[in-house]
Amino acid sequence: MTAADLxxxxxGETSAVVAERVAAARQIQAERYADVAGEGITNNAQAGAALxxxxxxxxxxxxxxxxxxxxxxxxxxxxxHRVLKVARTLADLDGAATVSRLxxxxxxSYRMAGGGLAAAA
Numbered sequence: 718m719t720a721a722d723l724x725x726x727x728x729g730e731t732s733a734v735v736a737e738r739v740a741a742a743r744q745i746q747a748e749r750y751a752d753v754a755g756e757g758i759t760n761n762a763q764a765g766a767a768l769x770x771x772x773x774x775x776x777x778x779x780x781x782x783x784x785x786x787x788x789x790x791x792x793x794x795x796x797x798h799r800v801l802k803v804a805r806t807l808a809d810l811d812g813a814a815t816v817s818r819l820x821x822x823x824x825x826s827y828r829m830a831g832g833g834l835a836a837a838a
Contacts, residue, residue: 742809761802761809769798773805778818786825800824 730738743760749772750758758764764772775783783804787797801816803824808816 738810741812742806745809745812746806761805764802766794766798769801769805773801773808773816775801775804775816775821776818779804779816779821782818782821782825786821790825790828796828800828803827 746760750760750764753768753772758768761769761773774780783797783800786792786800790796792800800821801824804816804820807820807823808814811820813820
């Protein structure tokens with residue numbers, strides 16, 4: 718964030734709106750994993766590799782981007798699955814049933830920026 722960003726009037730979401738979106742995303746995840754995995758898993762961060770590949774399968778454009786980025790960034794299997802978890806979480810925050818190229822791109826941008834993917838997933 719630049720100094721200009723801090724000075725400019727805010728036009729983003731209020732904390733209350735963000736809190737509502739987060740609560741809705743958590744509910745979506747809890748329902749998803751209650752149906753798929755049974756007890757113990759309530760969110761994307763807790764899902765194993767095989768499960769996250771199933772529930773976070775990106776659309777064709779997203780899959781192409783993810784594969785290209787995984788090769789270019791030399792992602793390990795763990796890194797690949799962390800990106801998928803974050804992308805699925807971003808889709809949940811948007812209320813989207815499918816992980817799109819946009820969600821994958823945003824998840825990758827956090828990884829490239831050195832952001833905390835584990836915390837975000």
